[in-house]
Amino acid sequence: MPKTLYRILFILTLTCYTQLSWAKDNAVILLYHHVSEQTPAVTSVSPEVFREHLAYLAKHHKVLPLKTIIDAISHHQPLPDKAVAITFDDGYDNIFAKAHPLLKEFGFPYTVFINPPLIDSVSYQLSWQQVKTMASEGASFANHGNYHDHLLAKHASESDQQWLKRVLTDVEQAEDTLKQQLGYSLKYFAYPYGEFNLSLKNALRERGYVGFAQISGAVASYSDLGALPRYPAAGIYSSLSSLSTKLSTLAMPVSEVSPQDPILSLPTTQFDFEFSVDTADLNVRQIACFVADKPVNVTIQNNRVSIPFLAASRAGRQRINCTSPSIEDKGRYYWFSQPWFIPTADGKWLD
Structure with a gap:
């Protein structure tokens, strides 16, 4: 083999090895609630600012479906550098009216965690027709419980075992409704108010659920799949000057x-x-x-x-x-x- 060709092959092999040895499975998950100027400021981002976020992501990051990221970190597979998933909690109708057109324009997938009994039942919530339209145009939907309750609250005289059984039943009922309406079950659960305890987290994991919290940080294969962090991106956290730094963070490898x-x-x-x-x-x-x-x-x-x-x-x-x-x-x-x-x-x- 000519020395020049040998040298080229050696360099290519070394380059591939270096890239593989430093491959990361890190990603960032963003959390939104409202895209509106008429909703509570603490959980809202205006359509103009939301567009700025999407334009920044298009230029500097790789926006992927949440399922792609979860599958990768669950199986220790590499992800593109600076991978990002976009999520919403609560299923507000302004997601369809204000956020979905922008996300569709940028071609970005996203996930909405909804309370199925509230869909088509509460005026400010999405309808099932809107949900299905969004699902056909890049959105996925996941479980936020039947109702947006404090799951850690116990009924009077309720034992720990009775409480856990009741909450798990609530989660499973919501998941069944999602499957009936959409034809699939992701088994992703976002804790209302971000609240969970160890027994609930462990019980959901035993049943095959991935849990999503409301704490800051990136995710990786060594992250706790029972309570994955998501960066809030609305209210006081919507400024790109600080959000851009968080979007480039890595999951700290703790144990x-x-x-x-x-x-x-x-x-x-x-x-x-x-x-x-x-x-x-x-x-x-x-x-x-x-x-x-x-x-x-x-x-x-x-x-x-x-x-x-x-x-x-x-x-x-x-x-x-x-x-x-x-x-x-x-x-x-x-x-x-x-x-x-x-x-x-x-x-x-x-x-």
């Missing part, structure tokens, strides 16, 4: 999270939240963590990270966000978020 159950009760006491991290592409000493956007002290021993979580004084939802720069991909950050859900002293869950 051995403790405590695993995100439920706290009032009055809470201070405890340490801990996790281990794979340091192949990050310097554990550069991990920075935040609670309510305020930096908190981080203690590191080998690859074990410990964060003091101060006592919470009121009910609601809180989270710890941790980031660290990538060594290989300059300018990109790993991101990990842990939620905490705190009911009132009398067991109520706040919207």
Whole structure:
């Protein structure tokens, strides 16, 4: 074989090997609710800003169906660099009126998590005809429960086992309706209000469901398929100046999270939240963590990270966000978020 040809083949082989060895299965999932200027600002993005988001994605990212991303990370398959999925929660009619035409224009697939009994029944919700039109033009639909309830709320005198059975029945009924109406069952479940506990998450996984939360971060094959993070992209999070950075984040490779159950009760006491991290592409000493956007002290021993979580004084939802720069991909950050859900002293869950 001529030396020149041999050298070319060697370079091609080395290039393919290098690309394969650094192939990533990371992706980002975006979360929207309303595309409208007449709906609550905290969960809304205007059609003009939504178009800006889509134009940015078209230029800098690869928008894929949510199923493509979930299948890839479930089977440890590579994804295109900076892959993104677009999702909506709650099935509002402005998704059909304002978002769908823009998504169709850009040729982007997307997924809407809906409450089937509300479709065709509530004035501000989609109709089944709209759902089926959207489904024929690039949208997919998944499970958000029968009704947009606080799933963690128990009925009077209800045991933990009775509560879990009731909630799982609700999820399964909604999934059956989706299959009847659309002809398929993705078995994707988005937790209303993003709320879940360990027993619900584990029970859904045992039944083959993938769970979607409302915490920040990218997803990868090592992510928790019972509570995948999604970046909110509306309200105060809609600015492209910050959203563009999040769109390029990587899923932090964490394990051995403790405590695993995100439920706290009032009055809470201070405890340490801990996790281990794979340091192949990050310097554990550069991990920075935040609670309510305020930096908190981080203690590191080998690859074990410990964060003091101060006592919470009121009910609601809180989270710890941790980031660290990538060594290989300059300018990109790993991101990990842990939620905490705190009911009132009398067991109520706040919207």
